[in-house]
Amino acid sequence: xxxxxxxxxxxxxxxxxxxxxxxxxxxxxxxxxxxxxxxxxxxxxxxxxxxxxxxxxxxxxxxxxxxxxxxxxxxxxxxxxxxxxxxxxxxxxxxxxxxxxxxxxxxxxxxxxxxxxxxxxxxxxxxxxxxxxxxxxxxxxxxxxxxxxxxxxxxxxxxxxxxxxxxxxxxxxxxxxxxxxxxxxxxxxxxxxxxxxxxxxxxxxxxxxxxxxxxxxxxxxxxxxxxxxxxxxxxxxxxxxxxxxxxxxxxxxxxxxxxxxxxxxxxxxxxxxxxxxxxxxxxxxxxxxxxxxxxxxxxxxxxxxxxxxxxxxxxxxxxxxxxxxxxxxxxxxxxxx
DNA sequence: AAGGATGACAACCGCTGTCCT
DNA sequence: AAGGACAGCGGTTGTCATCCT
Numbered sequence: 001x002x003x004x005x006x007x008x009x010x011x012x013x014x015x016x017x018x019x020x021x022x023x024x025x026x027x028x029x030x031x032x033x034x035x036x037x038x039x040x041x042x043x044x045x046x047x048x049x050x051x052x053x054x055x056x057x058x059x060x061x062x063x064x065x066x067x068x069x070x071x072x073x074x075x076x077x078x079x080x081x082x083x084x085x086x087x088x089x090x091x092x093x094x095x096x097x098x099x100x101x102x103x104x105x106x107x108x109x110x111x112x113x114x115x116x117x118x119x120x121x122x123x124x125x126x127x128x129x130x131x132x133x134x135x136x137x138x139x140x141x142x143x144x145x146x147x148x149x150x151x152x153x154x155x156x157x158x159x160x161x162x163x164x165x166x167x168x169x170x171x172x173x174x175x176x177x178x179x180x181x182x183x184x185x186x187x188x189x190x191x192x193x194x195x196x197x198x199x200x201x202x203x204x205x206x207x208x209x210x211x212x213x214x215x216x217x218x219x220x221x222x223x224x225x226x227x228x229x230x231x232x233x234x235x236x237x238x239x240x241x242x243x244x245x246x247x248x249x250x251x252x253x254x255x256x257x258x259x260x261x262x263x264x265x266x267x268x269x270x271x272x273x274x275x276x277x278x279x280x281x282x283x284x285x286x287x288x289x290x291x292x293x294x295x296x297x298x299x300x301x302x303x304x305x306x307x308x309x310x311x312x313x314x315x316x317x318x319x320x321x322x323x324x325x326x327x328x329x330x331x332x333x334x335x336x337x
Numbered sequence: 338a339a340g341g342a343t344g345a346c347a348a349c350c351g352c353t354g355t356c357c358t
Numbered sequence: 359a360a361g362g363a364c365a366g367c368g369g370t371t372g373t374c375a376t377c378c379t
Contacts, residue, residue: 015347015373037364053365054348089367100367101347108369109345 012046016055025060058101065097069106082125
């Protein structure tokens with residue numbers, strides 16, 4: 001029985017033999033893959049095109065790096081995963097010679113367990129309390145409900161503001177909450193950022209620099225779309241992604257604002273390179289601390305549509321100062337949550 | 338030695354988005 | 359606009375080797 005995608009054909013399944021590999025390599029090296037659906041026939045293989053594609057991408061490509069992951073690669077995966085979640089293809093882009101499948105397998109078979117053994121929730125990278133760990137590995141989010149506090153307001157300690165470099169700390173992303181307004185029920189001062197808040201950042205986060213006019217907006221969850229603006233006048237705040245640098249004068253405003261058409265269009269119509277170049281000029285979060293003085297007066301206004309959140313854009317924008325440039329520099333980035 | 342448990346990894350499945358007709 | 363083909367992606371399953379009892 002063949003695949004659904006090629007049920008008409010009699011296709012082989014299961015592991016690839018060296019002969020099949022040889023045929024596929026020989027064909028693609030000579031002709032390129034072109035349309036994958038035609039590859040098996042042309043290469044003389046009894047496989048479906050999808051299978052050939054997978055075999056080539058995940059195993060046969062000459063640029064693939066084989067062998068076990070290095071400690072640096074492992075750390076990179078952890079760091080990027082904390083930001084992107086299970087976006088294996090995106091994560092793999094940061095690891096030359098590694099495939100999404102490989103990264104995914106490595107995560108599931110190795111890193112996940114390692115994090116759990118360290119008391120960290122592999123999904124959120126937050127610390128799992130002993131109680132939570134004891135309850136069949138189910139992680140209970142300790143975040144307040146939206147009606148209590150629609151957005152956590154984060155502060156960054158002074159050490160952070162003193163250090164121009166940005167680090168994604170290996171520690172779980174804990175944040176310190178400022179005192180809540182009197183009308184709000186009291187909450188813990190320290191809490192973990194929930195998965196949905198930093199990995200799937202639907203809420204619109206707006207960063208404003210009082211002295212300059214920096215405004216950076218990120219999409220927020222629709223569930224809190226009608227919530228009022230909550231802003232903090234505390235010394236500085238950090239965005240929910242776990243990256244970005246904010247100067248002491250910066251305020252992160254967590255509020256929902258309807259995306260303006262032109263803005264959205266601007267974001268969506270830019271190609272990756274344009275985005276990258278543009279953002280290099282406009283925002284370099286990683287360097288914001290250093291360049292803050294020089295960049296005063298520059299407008300930064302980036303919004304995202306929650307339904308078309310562009311991870312590459314975010315990466316190019318927010319990771320340009322760190323991950324994209326050199327994954328090893330993650331070690332130099334210090335977030336104090 | 339046998340066989341069950343476990344881990345690593347390859348491959349498959351099903352869904353989604355894009356492109357083309 | 360609709361529908362089909364295709365590529366890409368993330369989750370899941372299958373297979374095999376190794377370890378443990």
